[in-house]
Amino acid sequence: MIEEKDGMKMLELAIIGGGPAGYTAAIYAKRGGVDFILFNDGIAGGQISTTSHLENYPGIPEPISGMEFSQRLVKHAENLGFEAEQSLIEKLEVDENGITLTDEDDEVYRVGMVILATGAVSRPLPIEGAASYVGRGLSYCATCDGNFYRNRDVVVVGGGDTGLEEALYLSRLCRKVYLIHRRHEFRAVKILQWRVAADPNIEVLLPNVPHRVIGESNVEGLEIKNVETGELRTLEVTGIFSALGVVPNSELVKGICDLNNGGYVITDQRMFTSNKRILAAGDVVASPLRQVSVGVGHGAIAAEQARLWIDEHCNIDALRKHKS
Ligand code: NAP
Numbered sequence: 001m002i003e004e005k006d007g008m009k010m011l012e013l014a015i016i017g018g019g020p021a022g023y024t025a026a027i028y029a030k031r032g033g034v035d036f037i038l039f040n041d042g043i044a045g046g047q048i049s050t051t052s053h054l055e056n057y058p059g060i061p062e063p064i065s066g067m068e069f070s071q072r073l074v075k076h077a078e079n080l081g082f083e084a085e086q087s088l089i090e091k092l093e094v095d096e097n098g099i100t101l102t103d104e105d106d107e108v109y110r111v112g113m114v115i116l117a118t119g120a121v122s123r124p125l126p127i128e129g130a131a132s133y134v135g136r137g138l139s140y141c142a143t144c145d146g147n148f149y150r151n152r153d154v155v156v157v158g159g160g161d162t163g164l165e166e167a168l169y170l171s172r173l174c175r176k177v178y179l180i181h182r183r184h185e186f187r188a189v190k191i192l193q194w195r196v197a198a199d200p201n202i203e204v205l206l207p208n209v210p211h212r213v214i215g216e217s218n219v220e221g222l223e224i225k226n227v228e229t230g231e232l233r234t235l236e237v238t239g240i241f242s243a244l245g246v247v248p249n250s251e252l253v254k255g256i257c258d259l260n261n262g263g264y265v266i267t268d269q270r271m272f273t274s275n276k277r278i279l280a281a282g283d284v285v286a287s288p289l290r291q292v293s294v295g296v297g298h299g300a301i302a303a304e305q306a307r308l309w310i311d312e313h314c315n316i317d318a319l320r321k322h323k324s
Helices: 020-031 046-050 066-080 142-149 161-171 190-197 292-313 316-320
Strands: 009-016 036-040 089-095 098-103 108-116 120-122 153-157 176-180 202-205 208-214 221-226 232-235 239-242 246-248 278-280
Touching: 009 020, 009 089, 009 098, 009 292, 009 316, 020 036, 020 046, 020 066, 020 292, 046 066, 108 292, 108 316, 142 161, 142 239, 153 161, 161 176, 161 190, 161 202, 161 239, 176 208, 190 202, 208 232, 208 239, 278 292
Parallel strands: 009 036, 009 108, 108 278, 153 176, 153 239, 176 202
Antiparallel strands: 089 098, 098 108, 120 246, 208 221, 221 232
């Protein structure tokens, strides 16, 4: 990294996002001799750090917690001699000579390329006023908040892998777990469906959607609606765990890179976006599968492609010529 007189920092590559995709890109960039910075806003691992068990990652036969996986990412980085810069990048501007990044503290970085590995965040529970119950009974993370609901009744909303995993996790702590989903078929993998079906503490209610949160300031219940009959039913629960999928964190490159209808970044096989200086990796990418193993693969490809591109096209003098 070169620091200019005006405080601006210049580097060949910036990796934005410290999940499995971002850390993998950084590991490959480090080993490839690329001058890079890894930005992360929050805990290493991103979404995976909140998962109860990671059990489908090859080479880790004993399931480990998302938090342990997160710690291993940090350790791996330490062993290679780098650490993530705890910083939120708020602005990304591209010109013909490079990319200018500005963080939340108005620090400015000038880089030749970016790997966007910003991941995704939970889709909000689609009920008016639901946001006011966050931290008062509405949660988006069972492993983070499940302990507060020991021996209580809770409901999980969502029929994907996350919904079923959360129901199974909460079933060990809570008195009773309702699981609601809008269709008769679950999207989740079969192994999770079998485990849910075998769990006497989980009551599955299909096909239902959440209709109204009940409670003055804290959750005291959830009214659900059967989408076929229109029948309303109130579940007397003090916890609602919403697992309705994710929305990509692609705001930073909106108008700069092509996005699909869901807001995911479109890449080619080499992880290049429609902008030649920006690659993308992990859950922010329009990909048929969103898994740690996929993000890791994306991150490795993106870092290697960035290295090749930088070797051919990136030079510090060009970076200095930025339009301000
Ligand atoms: P997901 O697979 O997108 O599932 C979201 C669920 O929410 C679906 O059942 C969907 O219903 C439902 N839903 C979405 N919008 C809704 C709405 N407005 N009203 C009612 N229901 C709604 O999300 P996810 O479970 O968080 O998983 C995200 C990604 O991470 C997936 O690729 C998943 O495989 C991966 N993941 C993997 C693991 C693992 O491998 N162990 C664990 C967790 C997550 P429909 O099915 O009807 O669309």
